Amino acid sequence: MAARWPAAAAILIVALQLMPVHRSNPPATADLSAPPEISSMLRDACYDCHSNHTRWPWYSAIAPVSWIVYRDVAEGRRRLNFSDWDAYASDPGTARRKLTQIADLVIAGKMAPWYYRALHPRARLDPAQRRIIARWAATQAQGAGR
């Protein structure tokens, strides 16, 4: 009886692959403009979930992990999508809010999330890098108007 479990698990995993997720990178309308140093850190630490330039890892093609990755990217893009920055910027108050949140969440170490950092070494920002991003975002927010 116990010998049947691995076979059943294998069949289940194969069956799960019949429900793929749509891993897409829509065209970027207008990415956030930032100095190269800032842009590089944002790309490494944030862009996989918060832009249309997602680097889909190999395991994002395998269910059920693919479902989790897809959900994280979809939610990340809904909350903040650097590739849609022009849309935020057309309402200065929104741009200011987004930038303020970037500063707050990055300096607090809440972004990128720990489970993402665990799998993506390049997303591990050190305290100095966090301060640089936060300072830049806070300065930009002040210029974005209310």
Added chain:
Amino acid sequence: MRFVHLVTFSAVLLAVCALTAQTECSDSPIFTIRAEAGHFTPSQLEVAANQPFTVRVTSAEKTPIEFESFELRRERVVRPGETISVNMPPLGPGTYKFFDDFHRDTPEGAIVVK
């Protein structure tokens, strides 16, 4: 002499057109939403398609609210007693939901573009 009159008339006409266009632009429709007692009033706005507009959000809540819409790419904090103006771009026909991200139990509202 006739030529001078023609030029003068054209210049006046151009000036009037430019002034009218500017006035129309600055006169984009303004809609008002009030957040009070855990509700947006009205909860639904109807606006014309392909025309920019402004939504003024006033909060009569006791704590800050966050007027947010994923579809509209808008996110604004409104403090108690404060009124904010949210610029909206020309939109295609459809329904664009908005909500209070600080109070997710507040019923969602929608901007219906026709």
